[in-house]
Amino acid sequence: MLNLLRVQKAPRSKTQGLLIAGGRVIRCALGRSGIGIKRGEGDGITPLGVHGLVEAYIRMDRVPIRASHFPLLEINESDGWCDAAGDANYNRHVTLPYPASYERMKRDDHLYDVVVVMDHNITSRMTVGGSAIFFHLAHDDYRPTEGCVAISCKDMLWLLPQIGPETVMVVE
Numbered sequence: 012m013l014n015l016l017r018v019q020k021a022p023r024s025k026t027q028g029l030l031i032a033g034g035r036v037i038r039c040a041l042g043r044s045g046i047g048i049k050r051g052e053g054d055g056i057t058p059l060g061v062h063g064l065v066e067a068y069i070r071m072d073r074v075p076i077r078a079s080h081f082p083l084l085e086i087n088e089s090d091g092w093c094d095a096a097g098d099a100n101y102n103r104h105v106t107l108p109y110p111a112s113y114e115r116m117k118r119d120d121h122l123y124d125v126v127v128v129m130d131h132n133i134t135s136r137m138t139v140g141g142s143a144i145f146f147h148l149a150h151d152d153y154r155p156t157e158g159c160v161a162i163s164c165k166d167m168l169w170l171l172p173q174i175g176p177e178t179v180m181v182v183e
Contacts (some may be wrong), residue, residue, distance in 0.1 A: 012177065013178055038163070061179050091116060123148070129144045
């Protein structure tokens with residue numbers, strides 16, 4: 012099992028990155044504002060620092076991964092992630108419908124076919140620390156994320172069985 016993933020900015024691009032895993036270099040998309048210190052909800056920054064990997068969600072109807080060091084939580088219509096800064100469930104999984112603002116986990120695109128929750132603003136939450144910082148699938152053109160780290164489905168299929176709750180992602 013891989014215990015360390017390193018993410019760094021690619022040369023000449025603040026929104027493209029390189030993820031180093033077990034001697035392999037993987038292209039990744041970063042937040043639209045690049046890597047930095049989070050300033051608040053919706054700032055588009057991929058947070059600098061050391062992040063544990065908390066849990067993994069998967070679209071069982073779309074992705075063939077079944078082996079993982081994470082328990083694979085199946086994404087369904089009732090899964091959401093609260094992004095309402097003043098809500099008691101801010102930056103937490105919620106069951107839909109939910110009365111405050113949220114992001115739907117079951118999407119029409121393929122970005123959340125695999126979602127690994129990064130421990131940014133999870134263990135010790137701040138109401139403006141940013142929410143839904145995930146390690147997920149990238150658009151085909153690797154366009155910027157809203158602050159997440161995203162890789163291709165092919166690379167995720169290779170990587171997910173090799174990471175788990177003991178793995179840390181260092182964003183530098």
